[in-house]
Amino acid sequence: MATCEMCGRTGDIVTAEIESVDLKVCMTCAKHGTIKKRSVGSNPSLHSSRPPIKEVPEFSIVPHYAALIHAARESKKMTQEDFAKFLQEKENLVAKWEQGTLKPNLDTAKKIGKVLNINLIEKEEMSDSSPVRSKKQDEFTLGDFVKIRKRN
Ligand SMILES: [Zn+2]
Structure with a gap:
């Protein structure tokens, strides 16, 4: 019987990357990291979790x-x-x-x-975002302004 390397529980053990270390852990402990593969059974839909969304902050x-x-x-x-x-x-x-x-x-x-x-x-400061915002304001034409005023 496999034993969880984090909490010592026995049972369904998966390999998970927790704080960049591969550990064989139970499903509960695996939640602290990224499950890499199930060592017991195989369910592709479970372990092929979507790759982490790469946030773009530079x-x-x-x-x-x-x-x-x-x-x-x-x-x-x-x-x-x-x-x-x-x-x-x-x-x-x-x-x-x-x-x-x-x-x-x-x-x-x-x-x-x-x-x-x-x-x-x-x-990196997203300094690029402010020009974009001001550009949008420029696109806000007088026509739009009139429409809004009429609606009010
Ligand atoms: Zn555990």
Whole structure:
């Protein structure tokens, strides 16, 4: 009998990804994560759950990443070399980040953030949305305005 790796219950066990770890868990615990496959029986409609809707908020590296990385690394008393090794990156890359001449990519920024306990990623301001909104207002013609006034 399979046992849930989270709560120890036995019974219908599925493989679920919970906090990016694959665990064999019961259906109740599986709700905390994403069910990958049922190890007992097979019901395609159950485990082929729709892929997570990719939200489009764009993430970008904070503008002051260079200073952040530099300060956080120093406070951890790591040399650029240590830090590079830790990240399995090239030392000259670290130097470039700290000089602000090269932006780490998002994945690397996440790694750096974890190691140094800082946040290098920000949600890009949807600055595009305001021009769109004002454009709509422009499309609101005088004719529309008159119609609304008549209706009132
Ligand atoms: Zn469980």
